[in-house]
Amino acid sequence: MLKIEAIPAFDDNYIWLILDDSRRYAAIVDPGDEEPVIDYLTEHQIQPVAILITHHHGDHTGGVSELVKQYHIPVYGPAHERIPAMTHLLKGGDRVMLEELAADFQVIDAPGHTRGHILYYGHELLFCGDTLFAGGCGRVFEGTMEQMYQAMAKIDSLPEQTRIYCAHEYTEANLRFARVAEPDNQALIKRIEDTRLLRQQNTPSVPSLLALEKQTNPFLRCKVESLIQAAEAYVGHSLTEPAAVFTAVRNWKDDLD
Numbered sequence: 001m002l003k004i005e006a007i008p009a010f011d012d013n014y015i016w017l018i019l020d021d022s023r024r025y026a027a028i029v030d031p032g033d034e035e036p037v038i039d040y041l042t043e044h045q046i047q048p049v050a051i052l053i054t055h056h057h058g059d060h061t062g063g064v065s066e067l068v069k070q071y072h073i074p075v076y077g078p079a080h081e082r083i084p085a086m087t088h089l090l091k092g093g094d095r096v097m098l099e100e101l102a103a104d105f106q107v108i109d110a111p112g113h114t115r116g117h118i119l120y121y122g123h124e125l126l127f128c129g130d131t132l133f134a135g136g137c138g139r140v141f142e143g144t145m146e147q148m149y150q151a152m153a154k155i156d157s158l159p160e161q162t163r164i165y166c167a168h169e170y171t172e173a174n175l176r177f178a179r180v181a182e183p184d185n186q187a188l189i190k191r192i193e194d195t196r197l198l199r200q201q202n203t204p205s206v207p208s209l210l211a212l213e214k215q216t217n218p219f220l221r222c223k224v225e226s227l228i229q230a231a232e233a234y235v236g237h238s239l240t241e242p243a244a245v246f247t248a249v250r251n252w253k254d255d256l257d
Helices: 034-044 063-072 145-155 171-181 186-200 210-216 225-235 241-255
Strands: 003-009 014-021 025-029 045-053 075-078 088-090 095-098 103-108 118-122 125-129 163-166
Touching: 003 034, 014 163, 034 045, 034 063, 034 241, 045 063, 063 095, 118 145, 145 171, 145 210, 145 241, 163 210, 171 186, 171 225, 171 241, 186 210, 225 241
Parallel strands: 025 045, 045 075, 075 088, 125 163
Antiparallel strands: 003 014, 014 025, 095 103, 103 118, 118 125
């Protein structure tokens, strides 16, 4: 069974370690900074075997070159983006098999936040970078709103017990907006309180379960009548397609940020 550890970085990033059952080997997901990773690996006597990158932004790739120099390990990442020291160029449908971890991940194309963003799914775990966040989703910088909606649809189709490993501790802020969009959502109200208690104890609010995201994350609820009505009230006209609802809600959050 795989073990997952979070290494905090910068103000609100998480660098994920995917470890084998014996915790001898690890894959490093989105290392924006090499120092906390090297410190953790050294302290726990763990041998890294690979780096997995979701997209090119510096807070996800800044530590790659130094980690490769120190450990001489392969770097997996999106074929359509430039990543330092990348050795394996991936696209949707590819698989990443890491023998030391007995791990097998499916690659999912998810452009939107960036042009070539990818996700890694396997073992009921999803490493989703800045596509889906706990309670929210990434901004649409390089792709289109339609692409980002389609990425949400791909995530929505995964098993509900999937654990969501996003790359930032944005949950409280995301849920504040979700409450604006759906003020009467009882599951959301409970999640806000649960998250508040976690953060008071300095406990990460991620990973989350996809089942919970479907109940409380507005960007996965674009076919739910309460959210459709809220989005229509925001734009001032009817919305007949889920992608249009997604676009309205993403623009709404952008306006409030």
